[in-house]
Amino acid sequence: MAMQNIILSKSNKHIKGTVNLTGSKSECNRALIIEALSNGKVKVDNVSDSADSVLLAGILRKNQESRVKDQEVLAGGSDHGPSTIDHGLQTVDIGPAGTAMRFLTAYYAIQDDEVILTGSQRMKERPIGVLVDALTELGAHIGFEEQEGYPPIRLKGGFEQLSRQISIKGNISSQYITALLLIAARLPLGLELHIEGELTSRPYVEMTLAMLQTAGIRHTWTDNVIAIANQDFATTSLYIEPDWSAASYWYAIAALADEAEIFLTGLTAYSLQGDSVITEIMANFGITSQFKDGGVHLLKEAKPLSRKVFDMKECPDLAQTVIVVCAALGHEATFTGLETLKIKETDRVLALQTELAKMGVKLIEKGQVYKLDCSEKFIPERMFINTYHDHRMAMAFAPLALIVPQLEFENGPVVDKSYPAFWDDLEKQGFIVEEVTI
Ligand SMILES: O=C(O)C1=C[C@@H](OP(=O)(O)O)[C@@H](O)[C@H](O)C1
Numbered sequence: 197m198a199m200q201n202i203i204l205s206k207s208n209k210h211i212k213g214t215v216n217l218t219g220s221k222s223e224c225n226r227a228l229i230i231e232a233l234s235n236g237k238v239k240v241d242n243v244s245d246s247a248d249s250v251l252l253a254g255i256l257r258k259n260q261e262s263r264v265k266d267q268e269v270l271a272g273g274s275d276h277g278p279s280t281i282d283h284g285l286q287t288v289d290i291g292p293a294g295t296a297m298r299f300l301t302a303y304y305a306i307q308d309d310e311v312i313l314t315g316s317q318r319m320k321e322r323p324i325g326v327l328v329d330a331l332t333e334l335g336a337h338i339g340f341e342e343q344e345g346y347p348p349i350r351l352k353g354g355f356e357q358l359s360r361q362i363s364i365k366g367n368i369s370s371q372y373i374t375a376l377l378l379i380a381a382r383l384p385l386g387l388e389l390h391i392e393g394e395l396t397s398r399p400y401v402e403m404t405l406a407m408l409q410t411a412g413i414r415h416t417w418t419d420n421v422i423a424i425a426n427q428d429f430a431t432t433s434l435y436i437e438p439d440w441s442a443a444s445y446w447y448a449i450a451a452l453a454d455e456a457e458i459f460l461t462g463l464t465a466y467s468l469q470g471d472s473v474i475t476e477i478m479a480n481f482g483i484t485s486q487f488k489d490g491g492v493h494l495l496k497e498a499k500p501l502s503r504k505v506f507d508m509k510e511c512p513d514l515a516q517t518v519i520v521v522c523a524a525l526g527h528e529a530t531f532t533g534l535e536t537l538k539i540k541e542t543d544r545v546l547a548l549q550t551e552l553a554k555m556g557v558k559l560i561e562k563g564q565v566y567k568l569d570c571s572e573k574f575i576p577e578r579m580f581i582n583t584y585h586d587h588r589m590a591m592a593f594a595p596l597a598l599i600v601p602q603l604e605f606e607n608g609p610v611v612d613k614s615y616p617a618f619w620d621d622l623e624k625q626g627f628i629v630e631e632v633t634i
């Protein structure tokens with residue numbers, strides 16, 4: 197099959213312009229599930245055009261349409277007909293969309309239909325056993341179709357709640373916790389979720405609860421216990437903010453430029469997205485963030501780099517961005533909180549190690565601490581970046597075009613997952629972007 201690569205370069209190291217980012221994939225995927233569970237009482241405003249959100253929206257829409265059709269058939273049928281309609285076994289393919297996979301697992305667990313939920317080859321390597329066990333304890337009927345603990349899974353319907361209280365490990369993926377919280381208000385007995393051990397990616401759980409709150413769902417969170425009673429959604433809308441993880445690539449570009457003035461529209465100082473912490477992280481690299489005119493102005497100031505330790509536990513999706521910037525600047529920082537990176541779109545630690553080695557930089561793993569070694573760093577004339585089906589590998593390495601004369605990226609469309617306009621936006625800001633079919 198033909199592959200579309202991208203050759204990227206930039207003839208100077210200045211950047212000045214305005215960028216309109218798409219809506220947050222994380223917020224949008226939550227909002228779409230909430231909309232579906234609320235039977236349309238909650239509407240989504242500013243839907244993200246990330247491929248993952250578009251795919252999820254399509255699946256939920258189709259499901260909703262078939263539900264409406266069933267109701268019409270049942271309403272028009274005889275008194276002795278079935279009370280539900282058997283659709284046979286459907287297969288739902290969620291491609292590489294991790295959050296959508298986890299959220300739909302919980303969503304389908306409480307629906308009547310029998311569904312096989314599957315995804316890309318990589319999705320079949322991303323664990324889901326912890327969530328399936330939790331849902332099974334609650335009363336769902338779910339089986340593994342291939343490998344125990346991994347997609348594809350078969351959701352058999354017939355949910356009858358067995359318990360209100362369950363425990364779940366907090367250190368593998370916060371997405372399991374979000375998935376359960378999203379359906380909690382629709383569970384007849386509600387949910388009391390006990391989080392065992394450390395909670396990773398905590399801001400994503402806070403985002404879920406804040407969005408549910410806006411949708412009229414109250415909760416309590418005391419120590420490690422989150423409780424949500426059975427309750428109704430409010431009639432309201434959920435506004436999707438621009439994507440802060442996408443914004444991080446513009447911060448990285450500013451950090452590697454000689455002069456930068458970038459305006460990112462629609463972003464505000466108080467965001468539900470934990471990745472807005474990029475403003476604080478990039479302040480260390482001399483980037484100031486000024487919130488005015490309905491967005492954020494990034495300005496580059498000369499500043500000696502001092503921060504040596506970055507903990508990415510609460511913002512794992514920024515890890516690649518920050519590590520590549522440090523590598524490019526030869527800043528030998530130390531990183532913690534990278535444990536979950538190994539089960540994302542690719543093993544991101546290994547992918548970073550492999551690609552950074554192409555410029556002589558090492559990311560050395562010592563237990564849970566990773567150290568950049570730039571002692572043998574060099575700037576190649578040309579660098580080929582393998583992207584491993586990971587949008588963030590492409591986007592995190594793209595700012596290197598301010599340092600390396602020519603970059604070639606394997607599989608340009610990989611960015612569609614969260615930021616389909618990425619290459620176009622680079623072009624608008626003066627990067628030379630050339631598509632090549634190989
Ligand atoms: O809930 C979410 O929207 C997400 C949670 C994080 O995953 P983990 O909780 O698995 O770290 C993050 O990496 C992912 O991109 C989006």
Ligand SMILES: C=C(OP(=O)(O)O)C(=O)O
Nearest residue numbers: 292293294295513540541
């Ligand atoms: C990990 C990510 O996404 P997901 O888990 O939803 O595939 C990501 O966008 O970086």
